[in-house]
Amino acid sequence: MRLWRLLALGMALLGLALAQVREGVDLGVLQAFKARLEAEVAQGRLPGAVVLVARNGQVVFHEAVGYLDPKARTPMAKEAIFRIYSMTKPLTSVLALQLVEEGRLFLTDPLALYLPEFREIRVGVERAGPEGRPVLELAPSQRPITLYDLLRHTSGITYGIFFDSLVKQEYRKVNADALDQTREEFLAKLARLPLQFQPGTLWEYGNSTDLLGHLLERVTGKSLAELMEERIFRPLGMVDSGFQVPPEKWGRVAEPPERDPFTGTPTPLPLNVREAPKRYSGGAGAVATAQDYHRFLQALLNGGELGGRRILSRKGVELLTQDHLGPLYLPSLQRGAPYLPGFGYGFGLGVAVRLEDGGSPLPGSKGDYYWAGLFGTYFFVDPKERLIGVFMMQNPGGRTYYAGLFRNAVYASLR
Missing domain, CATH: 3.40.710.10 (DD-peptidase/beta-lactamase superfamily)
Incomplete structure (x- = not known):
């Protein structure tokens, strides 16, 4: 009888261990990262964030921390809508x-x-x-x-x-x-x-x-909003993406703090997404949820399609995500800080592209690509690892810090 109990206990522990790993991702590491973010919220450094990690076509981690609206102390929700600023650029490129x-x-x-x-x-x-x-x-x-x-x-x-x-x-x-x-x-x-x-x-x-x-x-002869809705958002089921948030969804818009906790200065006035813009900015004007943006990235990782709906050919995705700077990479890099892709990265047609497995302080793989938005949104895609990471917040001063924290945690979780 005692033997059976020991076997049962062993099987239970094995099941718990297996439950901690999904698609080769250790969820315990990501839960520890979430706890770190919650501590940052408690310290007043982070207003709130939504984190999503997917591997092998499966979302393995999707969590919200902190506040949707720091002033009203409204809890953050996984369905929060974010101003993605320059993460609009890859959409326009497609x-x-x-x-x-x-x-x-x-x-x-x-x-x-x-x-x-x-x-x-x-x-x-x-x-x-x-x-x-x-x-x-x-x-x-x-x-x-x-x-x-x-x-x-x-x-x-x-x-x-x-x-x-x-x-x-x-x-x-x-x-x-x-x-x-x-x-x-x-x-x-x-x-x-x-x-x-x-x-x-x-x-x-x-x-x-x-x-x-x-x-x-x-x-x-169409607006950028119409083009994206017809050609990207609707085919991919990106139901909360666009250039304006309708009134019934206003309560889901994530807001920045009045003062940036990293700089101590007033936060720049955020884009007004509750009214129609005077122009549709292909470089900075869109909004999305973490889940919506993941669907776009998953389509790219799949070679241009998701759920049977194709937005770009396989070779078109390759063209988008390969380096197009070539020898221009070095003179651009020599300019220092203005070269935003950073060490080890060239640039494709709207995304930074890793040139080699080494040469960068960021964990990753040759061919991974990423970009970010002014108010703290960030993504990366690693085709070699079949990995997607999306980090959404509205905290401009902390954008580099939290992007690095997120990326390090995700790669540390791989098994």
Whole structure:
């Protein structure tokens, strides 16, 4: 009788151990990570977050911590809707590649073929002025900007935010980055501004994807919101994604804290997603839940389809997620902090792409890809491990810290 009890106990312990591992992911490690996040919430460093991990096509971990609205102390929910900011960019890239596959665009097409206001572009060059102060001079562009440049951020178009230069100061003077302006106002400003560098010579993060989105609108005669709904959100069952949150879902919108706990400064005013935007920003305007964005990433990991609905060909996904900088990677990297993909990563057509198994301080595999959003959303996909990680929060100052914390925990959980 005692033997049977020991066997039963052994089987129970074995079952518990097996339950802790799903699809080769140790859930105990991820539960410890969740506890770490809860401690960060208790310390006032993290307002709230939703975490999702999937492997081999199965969601193995999907949890919420903290507050949906820190001011109202509303508990975070797994179904929370987040402003994803620059995680909009891969969505716009997929739309562009769809039109390429349909023969409506070529990546080698000049931008001015579709947006003729960009025919006369100039490049800003900093020269030594009086008393050694730099001054901005304008030089002619040596070649046109192409759609390929827009997708891989080698157009010379920049942002007014992120670091500084005389060209960026010109952007800030006219508030070029603003989402609260019409498409026509945005295009008119951008067409008059100088480029940060000659097209095709460096990687520079900027308004390229916004410009690409408006180009797609002009080519198709539809808004970016309509295109994404018809071509990505509806086919993939991304039921809570879009460029505006309807009134019945307002109570699910995650909000940032009034003051950023990492910087101690007031949090920038978040995108108003409860009203229709003046323009649809292909670089920063979308919202999604963690589950919705996972469906998009799973489609990419599956080679372009999910549940029998295809959004891109297998080769189209390969094109999106392979490095397109080549030798430009090194001069871009030598610029230091402005090269956001970081050590060991090149850039595809909207995502950072790992070049080798080594050479990066981040855990991962050759060919993994990632990107993030201004207010703290983050994802990575590792095709070798059949692994997806999605981290959603609205805490701009902590975005690098929590993305690193999340990635380290997920890779530590692999068995």
